[in-house]
Amino acid sequence: MTAPARIRSQPPGGAAGPAPERPSAAxxxxxxxxxxxxxxxxAGLVLSRPVRWPWLTAFLATLAGTLVYLGAISxxxxxxIGIWGVNIPVAWGLAITNFVWWIGIGHAGTFISAILLLLRxxxxxxxxxxxxxxxLFAAGMAGLFPxxxxxxxxxxxWLMPYPDRMDLWPQWRSPLVWxxxxxxxxxxxxxxxxxxxxxxxxxxxxxxxxxRAKRVTYGLLALGWRGEARHWKRHETGYLLLAGLATPLVxxxxxxxxxxxxxxxxxxxxxxxxxxxxVAGALFSGFAMVLTLAIPLRRAFDLQDFITEVxxxxxxxxxxxxxxxxxYGYLMENFMAFFGGDRYEISMTLDRLTGFYAPVYWTMIVxxxxxxxxxxxxxxxxxxxxxxxxxxxxNVGMWMERFMIVVQSTSHDFMPSAWGxxxxxxxxxxxxxxxxxxxxxxxxxxIRLLPTxxxxxxxxxxxxxxx
Amino acid sequence: MSxxxxxxxxxxxxxEALVAAAQAAHDAGYRHAEAYAPYPVxxxxxxxxxxxxxxxxxxxxxxxxxxxxxYLLQWYAAVHSYPEDIGGRPLHSWPMFIPVxxxxTVLVAALTAFLAVLLGNGxPRLAHPIFDAPDFDLASRNRxxxxxxxxxxxxxxxxxxxxxxxxxxxxxxxVAR
Numbered sequence: 125m126t127a128p129a130r131i132r133s134q135p136p137g138g139a140a141g142p143a144p145e146r147p148s149a150a151x152x153x154x155x156x157x158x159x160x161x162x163x164x165x166x167a168g169l170v171l172s173r174p175v176r177w178p179w180l181t182a183f184l185a186t187l188a189g190t191l192v193y194l195g196a197i198s199x200x201x202x203x204x205i206g207i208w209g210v211n212i213p214v215a216w217g218l219a220i221t222n223f224v225w226w227i228g229i230g231h232a233g234t235f236i237s238a239i240l241l242l243l244r245x246x247x248x249x250x251x252x253x254x255x256x257x258x259x260l261f262a263a264g265m266a267g268l269f270p271x272x273x274x275x276x277x278x279x280x281x282w283l284m285p286y287p288d289r290m291d292l293w294p295q296w297r298s299p300l301v302w303x304x305x306x307x308x309x310x311x312x313x314x315x316x317x318x319x320x321x322x323x324x325x326x327x328x329x330x331x332x333x334x335x336r337a338k339r340v341t342y343g344l345l346a347l348g349w350r351g352e353a354r355h356w357k358r359h360e361t362g363y364l365l366l367a368g369l370a371t372p373l374v375x376x377x378x379x380x381x382x383x384x385x386x387x388x389x390x391x392x393x394x395x396x397x398x399x400x401x402x403v404a405g406a407l408f409s410g411f412a413m414v415l416t417l418a419i420p421l422r423r424a425f426d427l428q429d430f431i432t433e434v435x436x437x438x439x440x441x442x443x444x445x446x447x448x449x450x451x452y453g454y455l456m457e458n459f460m461a462f463f464g465g466d467r468y469e470i471s472m473t474l475d476r477l478t479g480f481y482a483p484v485y486w487t488m489i490v491x492x493x494x495x496x497x498x499x500x501x502x503x504x505x506x507x508x509x510x511x512x513x514x515x516x517x518x519n520v521g522m523w524m525e526r527f528m529i530v531v532q533s534t535s536h537d538f539m540p541s542a543w544g545x546x547x548x549x550x551x552x553x554x555x556x557x558x559x560x561x562x563x564x565x566x567x568x569x570x571i572r573l574l575p576t577x578x579x580x581x582x583x584x585x586x587x588x589x590x591x
Numbered sequence: 592m593s594x595x596x597x598x599x600x601x602x603x604x605x606x607e608a609l610v611a612a613a614q615a616a617h618d619a620g621y622r623h624a625e626a627y628a629p630y631p632v633x634x635x636x637x638x639x640x641x642x643x644x645x646x647x648x649x650x651x652x653x654x655x656x657x658x659x660x661x662y663l664l665q666w667y668a669a670v671h672s673y674p675e676d677i678g679g680r681p682l683h684s685w686p687m688f689i690p691v692x693x694x695x696t697v698l699v700a701a702l703t704a705f706l707a708v709l710l711g712n713g714x715p716r717l718a719h720p721i722f723d724a725p726d727f728d729l730a731s732r733n734r735x736x737x738x739x740x741x742x743x744x745x746x747x748x749x750x751x752x753x754x755x756x757x758x759x760x761x762x763x764x765x766v767a768r
Contacts, residue, residue, distance in 0.1 A: 133748035159630075291672070292673065293672060296669050309695075328732070332731075349714065350722070350730065351627045352626065353635040355714075357631070357644065362646055367642070369650075369704070569625040580631075583733075584631065
């Protein structure tokens, strides 16, 4: 493999060459790359790069975490949800918090792949593949939690409509049933979109692989893709249509999740701002997770030429925009409580600001609203280390927001006699960190087994950049 | 004579050369010429004579069918099979049926789009004569190929070779069946 000459970490307007007039017009692919070198570089990450100790350590650690997670789930199934801190009034504890958090993270992938594709944003090309993988894994983690949360998880299939001998049907007026449809549709459509985009790359892997086992495996997965002109045309049309279908789907999924809350009459849940506020929060946490994964990935795999400062900058701008929407949501929630004059809403809001869970609320404000303000500065948006730290901060902040909404609202509803606190138990935490481990484990597997960047789209980008 | 042969193939270094050659083949009457590229080359499908695909229409139909199934399922369950009076609300409370109808529309439309791409392309098809052609593993890297099939009504051996040779290829080779 011939590595092309490349210039690393060139500061905008730096010493090399004339200063660009508008640094924001910097390339989304650094110059010097051709079809062959792009293909060999990305395929080589999977096919010829030896396994090194950082990956192996992370893999084994997250594998251990995954096993603990599976063990904890088994224990949960044996003992029941009494091992968690949930009770009345707080019947929705960490399981639902985690569910909402994970499904929110799972939004950025499809947003990047679908909406940015329709908007012809070239910078999506080098981050869409792994963002989609992230979406699939995060949505998978999310989908598990409502089932774990069921008192009798072995009856989970009762949520699906089918003609049964009990003559029962799901309650169609319930957002919880909408949720079943929204999440399963989202999982299936994201998987189809991901696989369709992956097909040409699987063919590339088949053609590059040296060992017979790899050739056969990738060959079977590629379904015999051979890149004929008519095939590409149908592929393009189908991919674009899937993007068009996925676009309203992304918005609908978290809106439906928000309606799980908004349709209930609990103070703190019953609010019309919830669907857009949840979608903004979802994109915010999703883009934070994209950065959490992209920054170590580009460093470990030497992908600075493909995932450039421009990508970090754009992702940071999306964080800033969605973070501002979210801050507006926080503000309006509190404003409407007092403006509406409903005594229960006011009481719940005061408890949120000053009660037992107030430290969570104020930490959340610091992490989600104040911290991202550094992104107004370009230098901050292009500083990988700072962005990585900030993305972790936002992930934690968003988890706190979900916790706040799910737990604090129900802990302080109408009657003072019905108030009560929820404190997570050891098992609550084990299951949360277990799911994070499993997510990381799946992602580590993905980066070693499949091309992390869409090779065929990068070839197209090479072509466009050369024109 | 051409029984053992599937096609004559030319290999190119650039997308432009392939598009020009494909256009020349189409102009010479070839309707089944196949062009292979490592990425979707603009204008290539048109050059080999691919007019339009039926995928958008199929996806529309899929979406309508999915939406109809979703809505009718809820209507049948809530109005006929399992009527339930909840606070005097109408059994056929259509606004509450919209989310599931929407999800079903997207689901069936997306499945249709996915299957239409695969089946329209004749995939999965793991074995194909072109895979044995020299250099064809580069079709997924940086090379471009044009195939004139022997079963094309316009095919004649000498003419095909002449046409391919005239298009400034890197090489011209035969592809066994």
